[in-house]
Amino acid sequence: MIDKETLKQEFGGILLGVAAFFYIGSLLFYHPDDTAVVSRLQWFEMIGSAATSVAKELHNPFGILGARLSSLLVEWFLGYMSVIPGIAMVYWSWCVGRVKSLKPPLFFTLYAVLITLVAGTMSGLTSFRDADLYAGTVGRMLATFLSTLLGTTGAWILLLALAVGLSLALWRMLGTRIAGLASGVVDAATAGWSMAGKLGGLMRRVVSRMAGERNPDPGLAEASPARPRKPIVAADPVRPEPEFEPEPESLADETAQEHADDPEITIREAVREKEADLDERRLKVKTKDRGSYRFPSVDLLKRTREEDELIDESLLEESKSRLLEKLRIYKVEVVRISATVGPRVTLFELELAPDVKVSKVTSLENDLAMAMAARGIRMIAPIPGKNAVGVEIPHGKPRTVWMRSVLQVEKFKNSRLALPVVLGRTIANEVYIDDLASMPHLLIAGATGAGKSVGINVIISSLLYSCSPDKVRFVLIDPKRVELFHYQHLKNHFLVTFEGLEEQIITEPAKAVYALRSVVKEMEQRYARLEVAGVRNIADFNRKLPQEALPYLVVVVDELADLMMTAGKEVEEPITRLAQLARAVGIHLIVATQRPSVDIITGVIKANFPARIAFQVASRVDSRTILDSSGADQLLGNGDMLYQPANQPKPERIQCPYISSSEVEAITSFIGSQEGLKTAYELPRPDMNEKNAAGMAIRGGKVSGGGRDPMFEEAANLVVMHQQGSVSLLQRRLKLGFSRAARVMDQLEENGIVGSAEGSKPREVLVQNLDSLELLLRNLDG
Structure with missing residues (x-):
């Protein structure tokens, strides 16, 4: 089906070309x-007998209009140099007709x-x-002005500098396009010349054959049997050189014929999203x-500068030639090719010949x-919903x-989605938006520096x-303590509170389990409320009871690997x-990890996260762990x-x-500067069974270790001896990890050995000497 917009643009290009x-x-x-x-004819007399005689x-x-136009521009404007803007009109017609960027x-019109x-x-x-015909009246006036102001030499220097500067600027902006256009013209001229030579040779053979058939001289017919007498020529010591010169030409013709047989590349137009001012909403x-x-x-x-979205057609053509040449070596025939x-x-979409197996193409990934x-290519074989194989190649x-x-x-x-999430732009330049409520949970994995934290922020x-x-x-x-600290400003608006915890952004593993x-307890209570209301999901509940509407809960875990360890x-x-x-x-989960291994992303976790995002990973095994397929190891990072998605193969x-x-x-500071909500959303205290209580206990409304750490007494002695309560001291002297040293310090605080934390300062030691400490520890054990 013919696209009407494309047809209109091609018709406009043709009109511009005619003009x-x-x-x-x-x-x-x-x-x-x-x-x-022409001066004898008035403008309103363009039709009639007078116009015919003129x-x-x-x-x-080009008639009366052409004569008037040429007289006006050549005599009164810039002479024959006025032809140059006409070249810009030709370029306009080409770009408009081929549906290119304008x-x-x-740029070229300004240059012209x-x-x-x-x-x-x-x-x-x-x-x-x-000279007057080439300069026109305007050219003479400018020349007189510059020569009077700068002198003839100064005027020439200025004009030459302007010409060189403008040409260099044009080449910098449109050099690749001009080179590609020039090479195309040269190739077309070469092909035309070669074709003309072949036609000329064919015509000469036809004419000579016709002349031989019509020759009435019988002597030629009698002389023809005398041709076999070639031994006399063979006795000549000078042997004729073999004619090897035409071979390179024939090889070049064969190569040119092969490239001429290549399918023409179709460049798919990028999606142009309709822009909207987000601040115009309520x-x-x-x-x-x-x-x-x-x-x-x-x-x-x-607000960033709009980047140039021009497509380098010469580079695309070169990539296409390399791709098809390599496929031709392995006998893979491509019928049609398009690029996005x-x-x-x-993305190159290759439509293969009917007798080519897809597996034959996928095995050539490293060769391609x-x-x-x-740097790395990714193959999609086949593209879902299309009769084509996709090859994704990084461009320059x-x-x-x-x-x-x-x-x-x-x-x-x-957007009418419940929880709209912008993920980015596709290869077709389309903004990709998905609903977190329908995912319903998202698993994110990728190597360090691949973009996970930026993705969570997005x-x-x-x-x-x-x-x-x-x-x-x-x-x-x-x-990791440093990735989500910006969102501390949201504590009075978007962050929940926990019964039994002071923190709203959880950083310690024990408290993460508690949170x-x-x-989970909140989920169970919500299900009870849905059962009483007689509805199946939160959307129906909020519609039925708007006064008791429940907010969505988005749980973000930035580093699952540390918690699993x-x-x-x-x-x-x-x-x-x-x-x-x-x-x-x-309630929806967003879980991220930089170690997509099977001991972190277990089968149970992966089975319940149908929506997954894979940034660049180190190996194909990691890619299969997160996506069940390869490809993430070929990504470019950043x-x-x-x-x-959960609904796509x-x-x-x-x-x-x-x-x-x-x-x-x-963003977070702007929200935090507003008046906070009067009532915070508090999550309930979880049920702690015996198994959980062995590793965690609630004392005085705070989470702490259920049994004292084996290094507790040694840490207490160290802190009292140095009269310095800092986590770094425990790490250095006792060779503990940060998390364990922090837990031991919390236990020392709960047992009255050190005071509460004061930012980055060491804690105050409440026990003055080792004798007092020994008495305190004896009382604790008792």
């Missing part, structure tokens, strides 16, 4: 005598106008006979406790990577996707821009229960990711947007 041909032709056929002839006297083949013709002025002024500085809303809350403005995100240029990679000299001009650009689209502004920021505190609350668990069990089954059990049951009551390649720490700080 350019008329413009250039009119100027080139300018004749001085036509001015006097047209017969004109030398310009930025290059804009300026270089026309420079060339006309140069012609005005000369004194040869027809920013100020009322909360449930009758307070006011204002959504953060998009101006808190950095994304932010960082180009070497042929393309690429990567573009950064900014957070502001993916939020300022109509799709996000008018997800949380998306929710902050789309949801109010009445709609969503966060449970943040950050064992996860609190979420320190707590193991105590962490896996609540995460598994939440992943299996929490969807209906609006936000390049594969997203496996194969992952989607997406470029995650970039949001800086300063932008996150600006």
Whole structure:
């Protein structure tokens, strides 16, 4: 089916081309005598007998309009140099007709106008006979002005510098396109010349054959039997050279014929998202406790310069030639090829011949990577829903996707999803938005520096821009202590509180287990409320009882590996229960890890996380662990990711947007500066059975170790001896890890040996000497 928009643009390109041909032709056929002839005719007399008689006297083949146009531009404007803007019109017609970007013709038009002025002024500085025809009135005026102001030499230097500078600027902007266009013209001319030579040779053979058939001289027929007398020539010692010269030409013709047989590449147009101002929506809303809350403005995100989205066609053509040449070596025939240029990679879609097996292409992945000299290629065999094989190849001009650009689209502004999350841009440049409520849980894995923490910031920021505190609350668990500390500003708006814990952003493994069990308890209580209300999920409950509406809970765990190493089954059990049951009551997990190994992402955890994101990983084994398929080991890092939705068979390649720490700080500070909610959302105290109580106990409303650490007494002696209560002292002297040393310090505080923490300062030691300590320890044991 023909695209109407494409048809309109091609028709517009043809009209522009016709106008350019008329413009250039009119100027080139300018004749001085036509001015006097045309001047006899008024503008309103263009039709009639007078116009007919005038047209017969004109030398310009483009009629009265062409003669008037050429007289105006050549005599009164910039002379024959006025032809140069006509070349810009030709370029415009080419770009409009081929549905290309319009930025290059804009640059070229500006260059053409300026270089026309420079060339006309140069012609005005000369004194040869027809200089006026090349300079025009405007060129002579500018030349007179510059020569008076700077002198003739100074004017020439200035104009030459301007010409060189403008040409270099044009080459820098459009050099590859000009080179590609020039090579295309040269190839076309070479092919035409070769074809003309072949046609000429064919015509000569046909003519000679016809002449031989029509020759009436019988002597030629009698002389023909005398041809076999070649031994006389053979006796000649000088042997004729074998004719090897035509062979290179024939080889070149064969090579050219092979490339001519290559399918023409089709460049798929990128998706152009409809932009929208996010600040035009209703920013100020009322909360449930009758307070006011204002959504953060998009101006808190950095406004970045729009990057050039021009497609380098010559580079695409070169990549296509390399790809097809390598496939041709292995007898893989490609019928059709198309390319989609994304932010960082180009997707080539190859439609194979019917007799080619897909497995034959997939086995060539490493060979194709070497042929393309690429950092890593990824194959999609086949592309879901298409009769084609996909090859993703990194291109030389990567573009950064900014957070502001993916939020300022109509799709996000008018989204009706419960928890809309922006993940980035696809290869087709489409903004990819998914609903966290329908995922319903997300597993994120990737090597250090691949973009996991930025990805988590993007997800949380998306929710902050789309949801109010009445709609969503966060449970943040950050064992690394430094990744989520920006969100401390949200404590009075979006962060939940725990009964029995002072912290709202959990950093210690023991408290993380307690927080996860609190979420499990909240899940059980919500199910009880749904059962009483007679509904199946949180959306129905909120519609039925809007006064008792429950917020969604998003649990973010930034480093699962650390929790699994320190707590193991105590962490896996609540995460598994939440992943299996929490969807209906609006509790959703986002779990990230930089170690996607089977001992961290166990089979039980992976089975309950259908939606997964894989950033760049170190090996194919890690890729299979997170995605059940390879491909993540071929990613490029810096936000390049594969997203496996729950409802699709194969992952989607997406470029995650970039949001800086300063932008996150600006968003959270803006929210934190507003008046906090009057009632905090508190999670209940979890049920602690005997098994859990052996490793964890609740004392005085605080979480602490159930039994004292084996190093407790030695640590107490060390602290009292040095009169310094710091975790680093325990780490150095007792060779403990940070988490264990911190737990021992908490036990010392609970037993009255050291005081409470005072920021980065050492704790105050409450026991003055070792004798007092021995008495205290004896009382504790008693």
